[in-house]
Every structure is written in C-alpha cells, then in structure tokens.
Amino acid sequence: MAAVAFSDDEKRATLNGIVHPLVAHRRSELIAAAHEDAVIVEDIPLLVESQMAPMFPLVIVVNADPELRVKRLIEYRGFTEEDARARIAAQATEEQRRAVADVWLDNSGSPGAVVEQARTLWHERILPFAHNLKIEQPARRDAAV
Template sequence: MFKIGLTGGIASGKSTVLTYFKDKGIPYIDADIVAREVVEPGTEGLKAIVDTFGSHVLHDDGTLNREALGAIVFHNEEKRQLLNSCLKTHIRNRIMELTAQYEQGNTPVLIYDIPLLIEGEWYTMMDEVWLVYVNETTQIERLMSRNGYTREDALARINSQMRLDDKRANADIIIDNNSTPHDLIVQLDTIWNERIETVLQESK
C-alpha cells in the first residue's frame, strides 16, 4: 500500500487538495475526524481532557466544548502541548487500527490527512510526504477573510502551528497554493498523472 502523508497549515488549502483526490476515489484517513472520535462522550480521550483541563471544557450534555478548550490552548503553548499529550496515544491507536483495515482490503493508495504529520513524526511511516504550502501573508489574508479573524487572532492560530517553511525539509512534494484555484488544479492533475496513476495501474 502506497502511503501518502498530506500536511499543511491553517488556511493553506489542504482540505481543497484532499477533496480533489477524494473525488477521484482515493481513500483517506482524516486525523481531525479521528481526533473528534476519540473525545466523544464515554471515551478515554475525553476523560483525559477533563482530568487535565477541568469539567468547564464540557457542554451541559457532556460533550466537549471545543470553543472553551480552544480559548485555553490557542494562546498558550504549554497548554497546547498538554492537550496534544492527552490525545496523542488515542489518536495514534485509532489511525493504526484504520491503517490495518485498509491493508487487509488491499488498498493500493491511502492518503493520511494529518495536520501534525511532521511534529508527531507520522512522516516516518509514509512513502511520500505532500505539503500544501502558502506563505504567511497569504495565510493571514485567507484566515481574516474566511473566518472574520482580526490580524492578531489569525497570527495566534498560525503561530500555534509549526511554520510551513519549516515543514518543507520533510516534504517530497510541495503543492504551492499561493496562486489561483486553477493553478492549484493544474498542479494536482500533474501529481495525479505522475504519482498516483502509476501505482493504481501496477495494483491491477
């Protein structure tokens, strides 16, 4: 199975890139979906968060209040690391479980959509790492436009992640998304033709 690690940063366009390959029928594991699964009511992941941050990060119905938790961790690196350590093992176990299911099904290509692909050292188990790249100015402008953030809020969210420039060293393919949607599709068509179609043909 050809494992592709897809990473990027907030407002880099990673979701757009993933959608392109989803629409072509390539299966994927979305770490954000997994992260939501492991903090559902009754899970060990949610218990770990409550033990660390207190019950005020819960809604009245016992579900996780993401806004309350986000307000705590976005501006505090130490608290953000605490959150990551709460969930890291639970997320890893679930992703490995899903990987095993795809391997048993003889899946030829699998994309891993993992924001912390580099930081969490997931890249070491990938055959290729694809980085969706934008410069910081573009990130800020898109966040302010898309989410209505102030420049300060946009920067806080960008700075809570590893810089995209620092991720480049671990990337096999850089997908530059600083330009137009059309330019992005042209790049993705090339990647499809050169990287994916060959693997799919060989698996038949």
C-alpha cells in the first residue's frame, strides 16, 4: 500500500483522508484515558505536512541525512531504494522541519547516541516543564542583559 501511496499525491491524499480521522479519534481516546499527571509524548510522522506543529508546546524533530535515511529504510524495513526515495521525497523538507522545531535531535550516529540525546532532553527540559505546569509556576530564568 505504501508503494502506491508514496508514488502518487492523489492516492496518498485519499489514504490520509481515510486514516487520519481514525488516528485522531484514537488519539483523543488515549489522551482522555491518561492519568492527570501523565506526560504525553506523541510521535507524529506527518506533523509538519499536516501543519499540526502549533498544537504542541514542544516540537522535537529527529533528523538524519536523506542518504542515511534511504540506507536505513532499505536495511531495516526492507524497502527498495525507489520506494525509500519516494517516501522521503513525499515528506517535509529539512528546511520546513527546522522551521517548526523547538529541539533538533541528530540521528546520524548510533542508536545509543540519539537515545542519550532524548534522555537528556527528557530530564533537563520535559520533566521540569511538566513539573512547572503541575504547580502552575513559570520557569525561572536569570535575567540576561
């Protein structure tokens, strides 16, 4: 199905029109069922393309060079090179993704490297933000001249 959808803009739009309302409904169910103290992290592959970035207080983009992405799609997901390149060509450009990113994680190294970046982000930014929301207190910043 992906080979068809990513080779034709009209077919991809039709597929998205079917799938996205179902995903949105399930998303709403999961958020409603979450504990009130839960930190909700959403993995949204088409965040930029669907223009949803403004809905979120923090947008994290995980990036790798397109050639590395092609290599990984072939190696880990069994794509043909043509399918991998079609998938990437249908996605937002790096420039478009940078425009909405609050945080940019580089995924060109080992899996452990990006995990460590995410772990640091979790402890140094996301958890403090969640704590401040819970106690209804803005973040404290030293005045800078």
